[in-house]
Amino acid sequence: MKILGKNSLSSKLLIGVRVIIFLTIVAMMLIAMITFKDFRDVINGQTEKISETVLITGVFIAGFLFVAMLIYLTSFLSNLKEEICFDDGNVTILRRISNLVLGGSIIYGIMSVLHIVFANNYMDIITYNAFLWILTIIMLCLSIGLKMFNEIYKKAIEFKKENDFTI
Amino acid sequence: MAIVVNLDVMMAKRKISLSELAEKMDITLANLSILKNNKGKAIRFSTLEKICEILECEPKDILEYVPDKRDGGNNERRI
Numbered sequence A: 001m002k003i004l005g006k007n008s009l010s011s012k013l014l015i016g017v018r019v020i021i022f023l024t025i026v027a028m029m030l031i032a033m034i035t036f037k038d039f040r041d042v043i044n045g046q047t048e049k050i051s052e053t054v055l056i057t058g059v060f061i062a063g064f065l066f067v068a069m070l071i072y073l074t075s076f077l078s079n080l081k082e083e084i085c086f087d088d089g090n091v092t093i094l095r096r097i098s099n100l101v102l103g104g105s106i107i108y109g110i111m112s113v114l115h116i117v118f119a120n121n122y123m124d125i126i127t128y129n130a131f132l133w134i135l136t137i138i139m140l141c142l143s144i145g146l147k148m149f150n151e152i153y154k155k156a157i158e159f160k161k162e163n164d165f166t167i
Numbered sequence B: 001m002a003i004v005v006n007l008d009v010m011m012a013k014r015k016i017s018l019s020e021l022a023e024k025m026d027i028t029l030a031n032l033s034i035l036k037n038n039k040g041k042a043i044r045f046s047t048l049e050k051i052c053e054i055l056e057c058e059p060k061d062i063l064e065y066v067p068d069k070r071d072g073g074n075n076e077r078r079i
Helices: A009-043 A047-081 A088-118 A122-164 B007-014 B018-025 B029-036 B045-055
Strands: B003-005 B063-065
Touching: A009 A047, A047 A088, A047 A122, A088 A122, B007 B029, B007 B045, B018 B029, B018 B045
Parallel strands: none
Antiparallel strands: B003 B063
16 A cells, blocks of 8 residues: 555545544543543542542643644645655654654653652552553653654655755 | 856857757756756766767866865865
């Protein structure tokens, strides 16, 4: 199956990413309602819900970054669909995606620390916190991987430009 | 760029137009224009050979080294 052009993997993936954006926005609306409810409970004195509130708030904030990342991904896939592959615009998009993933990893890292501070019991720390740290590390590695890929992509564009201007 | 392509000079001497030269060389007018206007990054030996054959000249008639005053002419260009 071809990667570039109409009726390619990129065009099909584009449809999938748009559906995911829609579902993420719907999920974030639900999370917003839960976050608001939890905040209200904490303000009303239910301090045992602080760790849960920290988690939900972090997921909500990371959700914005996730949606932004998906929007940039649709731009990238649209360019691939139009067969615009080795272009400086794509380098910018990939750089922004890697920065957003890094931002997400920082948010999850902060959430992990705050969760330890406000956790009610050790079981919470062992279950949720371990998962959060794993997610933080995965996203950090992904961000670094994307930055490396972006550098290689930039080099490829440089070679292509040189080749295009070799007569 | 330190390497200057004097294709237009040789074309004027041999009284040949760009389109005619492109046709004889079997390359597109756009590509030859890139070369003529010093926009090219590199030139293949095969292209240089064809130019010299058609214009009956030497590579030194086409390519000239003009060192940049800024860096003392230390630019590297690949042919």
